[in-house]
Amino acid sequence: xxxxxxxxEWSSRLTxxxxxxxxxxxxxxxxxxxxxxxxxxPFPVAMWDMKHCDPKRCTGKKLERMKLIRVLKLxxxxxGIALTxxxxxxxxxxxxxIVEKYGAAVVDCSWARIEETPFHQMVAPQSxxxxxxxxxxxxxxxxxxxxxxxxxxxxxxxITGFPEIAEHYMSKFSWGDSFLDLNRNxxxxxxxxxxxxxxxxxxxxxxxxxxxxxxxRPRDFPPSSSSEEEDDGSEEEVENNKVEEVVK
Numbered sequence: 001x002x003x004x005x006x007x008x009e010w011s012s013r014l015t016x017x018x019x020x021x022x023x024x025x026x027x028x029x030x031x032x033x034x035x036x037x038x039x040x041x042p043f044p045v046a047m048w049d050m051k052h053c054d055p056k057r058c059t060g061k062k063l064e065r066m067k068l069i070r071v072l073k074l075x076x077x078x079x080g081i082a083l084t085x086x087x088x089x090x091x092x093x094x095x096x097x098i099v100e101k102y103g104a105a106v107v108d109c110s111w112a113r114i115e116e117t118p119f120h121q122m123v124a125p126q127s128x129x130x131x132x133x134x135x136x137x138x139x140x141x142x143x144x145x146x147x148x149x150x151x152x153x154x155x156x157x158x159i160t161g162f163p164e165i166a167e168h169y170m171s172k173f174s175w176g177d178s179f180l181d182l183n184r185n186x187x188x189x190x191x192x193x194x195x196x197x198x199x200x201x202x203x204x205x206x207x208x209x210x211x212x213x214x215x216x217r218p219r220d221f222p223p224s225s226s227s228e229e230e231d232d233g234s235e236e237e238v239e240n241n242k243v244e245e246v247v248k
Contacts, residue, residue: 039168044103045069046078047149059137059173060108060149066172069153078105079125081160083152087127089196090203096161098126104160106152130155131190131203136179151179158187159199 047060049071063069072078080103081095133147133155140146147155150169157166166187170176180187186206193199 041165043100044080045153046072046103046105047108048072048074049108058108063150068169072105080104081156082127083107083130083156084127087129089128090131090199091128091156091159092193092196092199093159093161093191094195095128099160104153104156106149108149131199132207133186134182136175136182138175141178154179155187159190161191163191
């Protein structure tokens with residue numbers, strides 16, 4: 001922070017700057033035949049783009065082309081909720097005020113190149129993890145935890161109390177309904193939780209009751225990896241951030 005400005009003053013300047021003005025959910029040129037209604041997101045949405053995947057198929061890059069997300073530079077501070085493996089607790093409804101005031105961010109990176117991803121250069125004091133969710137994207141459909149950037153953001157939006165924004169983001173992808181349909185019950189349960197601990201409890205109860213295998217249980221990995229918009233046979237695997245199971 002410059003000139004001895006307080007945290008609140010710095011954050012206020014950030015959210016009022018031209019770079020972080022309210023983002024307009026403009027219609028994708030590829031879906032121009034859809035409802036032309038413009039929806040405004042009342043907070044910044046951003047990503048750190050590691051450029052690990054084909055920009056023509058990356059969901060994060062598509063959101064950028066549609067002006068639904070802006071790119072952060074390494075070492076650039078972000079005071080909203082950021083999905084990164086540096087998080088120590090799960091995202092929850094308790095984070096709604098932070099999202100509403102400072103925004104949400106993800107890291108667009110490939111799990112296959114995780115070792116070279118400089119998470120330590122992504123300055124995000126409010127880092128969080130996502131709970132167990134199932135991918136609806138064409139590359140990893142039905143696979144636990146392997147979410148694309150847009151799915152990770154939608155999960156964050158839904159859980160923190162912005163389901164309409166989650167649905168609008170997913171509506172920009174032909175397969176978007178799949179993610180919401182596959183996870184609707186879990187998302188509703190997570191969204192009803194007051195705290196991070198409650199979200200993890202709901203997650204663990206679900207995993208126990210569903211008989212999920214141990215290797216499908218959440219662990220601490222990157223939250224919002226790149227995933228191709230369409231399945232092109234890519235060998236590059238991606239994974240979503242996972243929350244540690246609570247040991248009783």
